[in-house]
Amino acid sequence: MSTHPPLGAKLVIATHNAGKLKEISALLAPYGIECVSAGALGLPEPAETGTTFVDNALIKARAAAEAAQLPALADDSGLSVAALDGKPGVYTADWAERQWFEGDAGRDWYMAMGKVEGKLAEQGPDVDRSAWFSCVLAIAWPDGEHVTFEGRAEGTLAWPPRGTLGFGYDPVFVPEGRDQTFAELDPEEKHRISHRADAFAKLVKALFA
Template sequence: MSRRLEGKRLLIATHNAGKLKEIGALLAPYGIECLSAGALGLAEPEETGTTFVENAILKARAAAKAAQMPALADDSGLSVAALGGRPGVYTADWAERQWFEGPSGRDWYMAMGKVEGLLCELGPAADRSCWFSCVLALAWPDGDSAVYEGRVEGTYSWPPRGTMGFGYDPVFVPQGKDITFAELAPEEKHRISHRADAFAKLVADQFGA
């Protein structure tokens, strides 16, 4: 058992509204009030880690120290078998616009297209199996931390389908389903996602008997 959370307020180290909403929904049953790093105006630290674990801990510790309260960071991404596990830890980078491409921000449709383009180059026999990974890092202002890892298997589908979810959700068909994450009702996605898997471990550790 890791160090337990005290109090009912938790800083979520993200500027992503979709991610904040999903994490907030998962923690709501435990009476946790979620605040975002974006709402507090905290800077996003440079993600210099080469693994999901390293980046999650880096973000959680930076937020906890800046706000002087416990912070939870999520580092997650999509890995495609035929691409040697890419984009993996660089999942969000593949959606980053360059300065000459217009307004800053993330273009997820462009990122999904990059993956599809690489798969097409490999031909129709390319292995489209893929998985989402999620690492949750919980950190305290004194630097103490705990890590929880989750994963969900699936298939890379094209073209994108669905309007719910975010990121690569429109091209990810979870194992045992015939629709994408972006077509699933949010409550169903919350039950089977990589983030749900990681949260189940966090909940058992932090709120279990």
């Protein structure tokens, strides 16, 4: 049995991303949980000042729980590359941010994939191309209680990018045991083996088993 407080019937998903809300809502639907996004509630996005995925997931979950006075779930995820000492890691999205002088403000994931590949190429043709996606799910309650669950998907990096079904670094990530990138896999198959699915399975076991 879970030693954590019950989630109740309503859970705030600490995101302003409609796609992420849809994905997490679908995962929680079988458990009778109604999900509402922080964006729909008009909650501000806190600064993600942590140095680990756990730090940032908790920052987001705690801010939403306190503001809404409801349990809140947040996730933080990213790509780590063995040969780059685990980078980009918690700074995964930052590697895709264009600077003001580069024009077209916003995230450019092809540029980010190119940065990773460029740093690998500097180490020569025999560089270790192993990598992993991490996902931390954090749930926080208004009284300060919290719990985190971490999932991983191991794989290797391909080049050039392949596939159009994913997002972020998906076109260069080939999950272990497959020969297609995350962006080439059917979305249902990707979600079944992804780092988020791994973390969510641990959450379900702890809170709903």
